[in-house]
Amino acid sequence: MNEMDYRASEARYYMPAFSREIMIERGHLSKVWDADGKEYIDCVAGIAVCSTGHCHPEVTRAICEQAARLIHCSNLYYVPGQAELARKLVEITGMHKVFFSNSGAEANDGAIKLARLATGRKNFVAFTHGFHGRTLGSLSVTHKPAIREPFLPLEPSCTFVDYGDLHALEKAVDGSVAGVFVEPIQGEAGVIIPPDGFIAGIREICDRHGVLMIVDEVQTGMGRTGKWLAIHHTGIEPDIVTLAKGIASGFPMGALLAREGLEFKRSEHGSTFAGGPLACAAARATIGVIEQVLPDIPAKGKRFTNLLSAHKPRSRGLMIGFHVGNDCPAVQKKCAENGVLVNCAADGNLRLVPPLVITNDEIDQAAAVINAAIAGIGE
Numbered sequence: 407m408n409e410m411d412y413r414a415s416e417a418r419y420y421m422p423a424f425s426r427e428i429m430i431e432r433g434h435l436s437k438v439w440d441a442d443g444k445e446y447i448d449c450v451a452g453i454a455v456c457s458t459g460h461c462h463p464e465v466t467r468a469i470c471e472q473a474a475r476l477i478h479c480s481n482l483y484y485v486p487g488q489a490e491l492a493r494k495l496v497e498i499t500g501m502h503k504v505f506f507s508n509s510g511a512e513a514n515d516g517a518i519k520l521a522r523l524a525t526g527r528k529n530f531v532a533f534t535h536g537f538h539g540r541t542l543g544s545l546s547v548t549h550k551p552a553i554r555e556p557f558l559p560l561e562p563s564c565t566f567v568d569y570g571d572l573h574a575l576e577k578a579v580d581g582s583v584a585g586v587f588v589e590p591i592q593g594e595a596g597v598i599i600p601p602d603g604f605i606a607g608i609r610e611i612c613d614r615h616g617v618l619m620i621v622d623e624v625q626t627g628m629g630r631t632g633k634w635l636a637i638h639h640t641g642i643e644p645d646i647v648t649l650a651k652g653i654a655s656g657f658p659m660g661a662l663l664a665r666e667g668l669e670f671k672r673s674e675h676g677s678t679f680a681g682g683p684l685a686c687a688a689a690r691a692t693i694g695v696i697e698q699v700l701p702d703i704p705a706k707g708k709r710f711t712n713l714l715s716a717h718k719p720r721s722r723g724l725m726i727g728f729h730v731g732n733d734c735p736a737v738q739k740k741c742a743e744n745g746v747l748v749n750c751a752a753d754g755n756l757r758l759v760p761p762l763v764i765t766n767d768e769i770d771q772a773a774a775v776i777n778a779a780i781a782g783i784g785e
């Protein structure tokens with residue numbers, strides 16, 4: 407189908423929930439090519455998903471080899487590769503056990519269920535501008551009014567307090583609260599880094615009230631910030647961690663990990679597809695690649711932010727954001743015209759979450775295009 411016919415078919419047959427312009431046809435590591443053969447450096451990476459870049463040979467090989475052997479068998483049986491992946495995730499996160507899902511939202515739904523089971527309480531507290539997903543459970547702890555309000559009333563009941571405000575959190579937490587949901591760095595909000603001591607303060611308040619601390623690392627996890635989890639920069643141990651996005655290089659997968667003593671018992675949770683053979687193969691290969699590049703992430707992040715210093719970037723590792731304002735969509739468009747994909751997150755913040763395998767040359771080229779786009783728009 408040619409590009410015109412494709413666009414017409416999409417308009418006629420696909421529900422218009424997304425707005426999109428570019429048709430990406432293929433990718434290799436940090437580069438993608440559109441239907442006209444135009445090349446881009448991809449600083450979006452499927453929004454922090456393609457951690458090993460596009461079609462990394464080790465990930466592609468693992469998926470293809472597994473696809474030739476067994477694509478699906480059901481969690482009624484031992485799934486090839488699942489226990490190895492569970493062990494690896496436990497080792498790199500420092501948590502105790504894992505349960506797989508197919509997405510970040512579903513991992514957070516699992517966390518809601520586990521927290522209710524463990525505490526016997528019903529309600530949650532989360533933070534303003536936080537994003538945890540769009541299923542009905544995860545949407546109830548997601549703040550953005552525009553995506554939440556059309557679906558009210560939502561269950562479970564959630565109180566939102568300002569990100570960074572421990573006094574407000576203290577007031578909101580009482581004996582009805584099962585868990586506090588927090589992103590260690592807010593991604594959809596535009597890479598917002600909380601004040602020092604915030605994560606430790608949440609831990610302390612949760613401990614005092616017997617409330618579970620649920621850390622959503624769907625965007626920040628799997629090496630993005632230079633450590634396996636962003637929470638590892640703080641030394642704080644959460645009760646539950648959720649992962650997805652970068653875990654399997656774009657093969658759909660999520661996971662919730664819990665500390666010792668917190669687990670689903672028989673029949674308390676389940677999923678047809680979650681933790682299937684292909685997803686586990688993709689995730690194991692992804693972790694192998696990230697292990698190789700993880701030591702370089704802080705220096706690569708620093709290189710990128712130094713080149714963008716005029717815009718006062720907020721960053722940790724290869725998770726970078728800065729305020730552009732109302733011109734953000736125009737900057738995004740200009741960058742794409744000049745061969746760099748970037749993404750506008752909330753409130754006029756430009757977000758850069760490139761593949762963790764991005765090279766220094768690609769960083770230099772991308773930064774030059776971004777700086778020129780902002781300078782050009784400002785004129």
Ligand SMILES: Cc1ncc(COP(=O)(O)O)c(C=O)c1O
Pocket residue numbers: 509510511512514537538539540589593594622623624625626650651
């Ligand atoms: C922090 C965070 N949590 C949860 C989600 C939802 O993940 P998914 O889209 O895989 O359901 C996202 C997606 O952007 C996210 O950034």
